[in-house]
Amino acid sequence: MNRDILFVLPPGFMDNGRREFCPECAELAGLIACYPFVREALDIRHVGIDQPREPITKILGEGNFNAPTMVLALDTDLPADIDAKSSNGRLYLDSISTIAKLFSARYGMPNRRGDT
Secondary structure, eight states: OOOEEEEEOOSSEEETTEEEOOHHHHHHHHHHHHOHHHHHHEEEEEOOSSSSOHHHHHHHOTTOOOSSEEEOOTTOOOOTTOOOEEETTEEEEOSHHHHHHHHHHHHOOOOOTTOO
């Protein structure tokens, strides 16, 4: 099955000599917990904090390893107001704002406060 792949950091990891979490990944985890039907539509993959993040670069190429990143399914139709990036022939979103905007357009979730 061809699904969007959402790459996120784990809920907790060691960095800078202490346990940390990624605020953007935590926000996505919260959204997905509130709207479980979104989880069913995605292939969610946790990646490590160390860069480059090979699972992402394998798909998007060197220099593209941000997390969170959502690599869109090959047959994706996007609304005109979603600004997707492209690398290695794949469309992807690498900002929480754009990912949340797509979730709202696709799944009818509320819009993220402060985004236009």
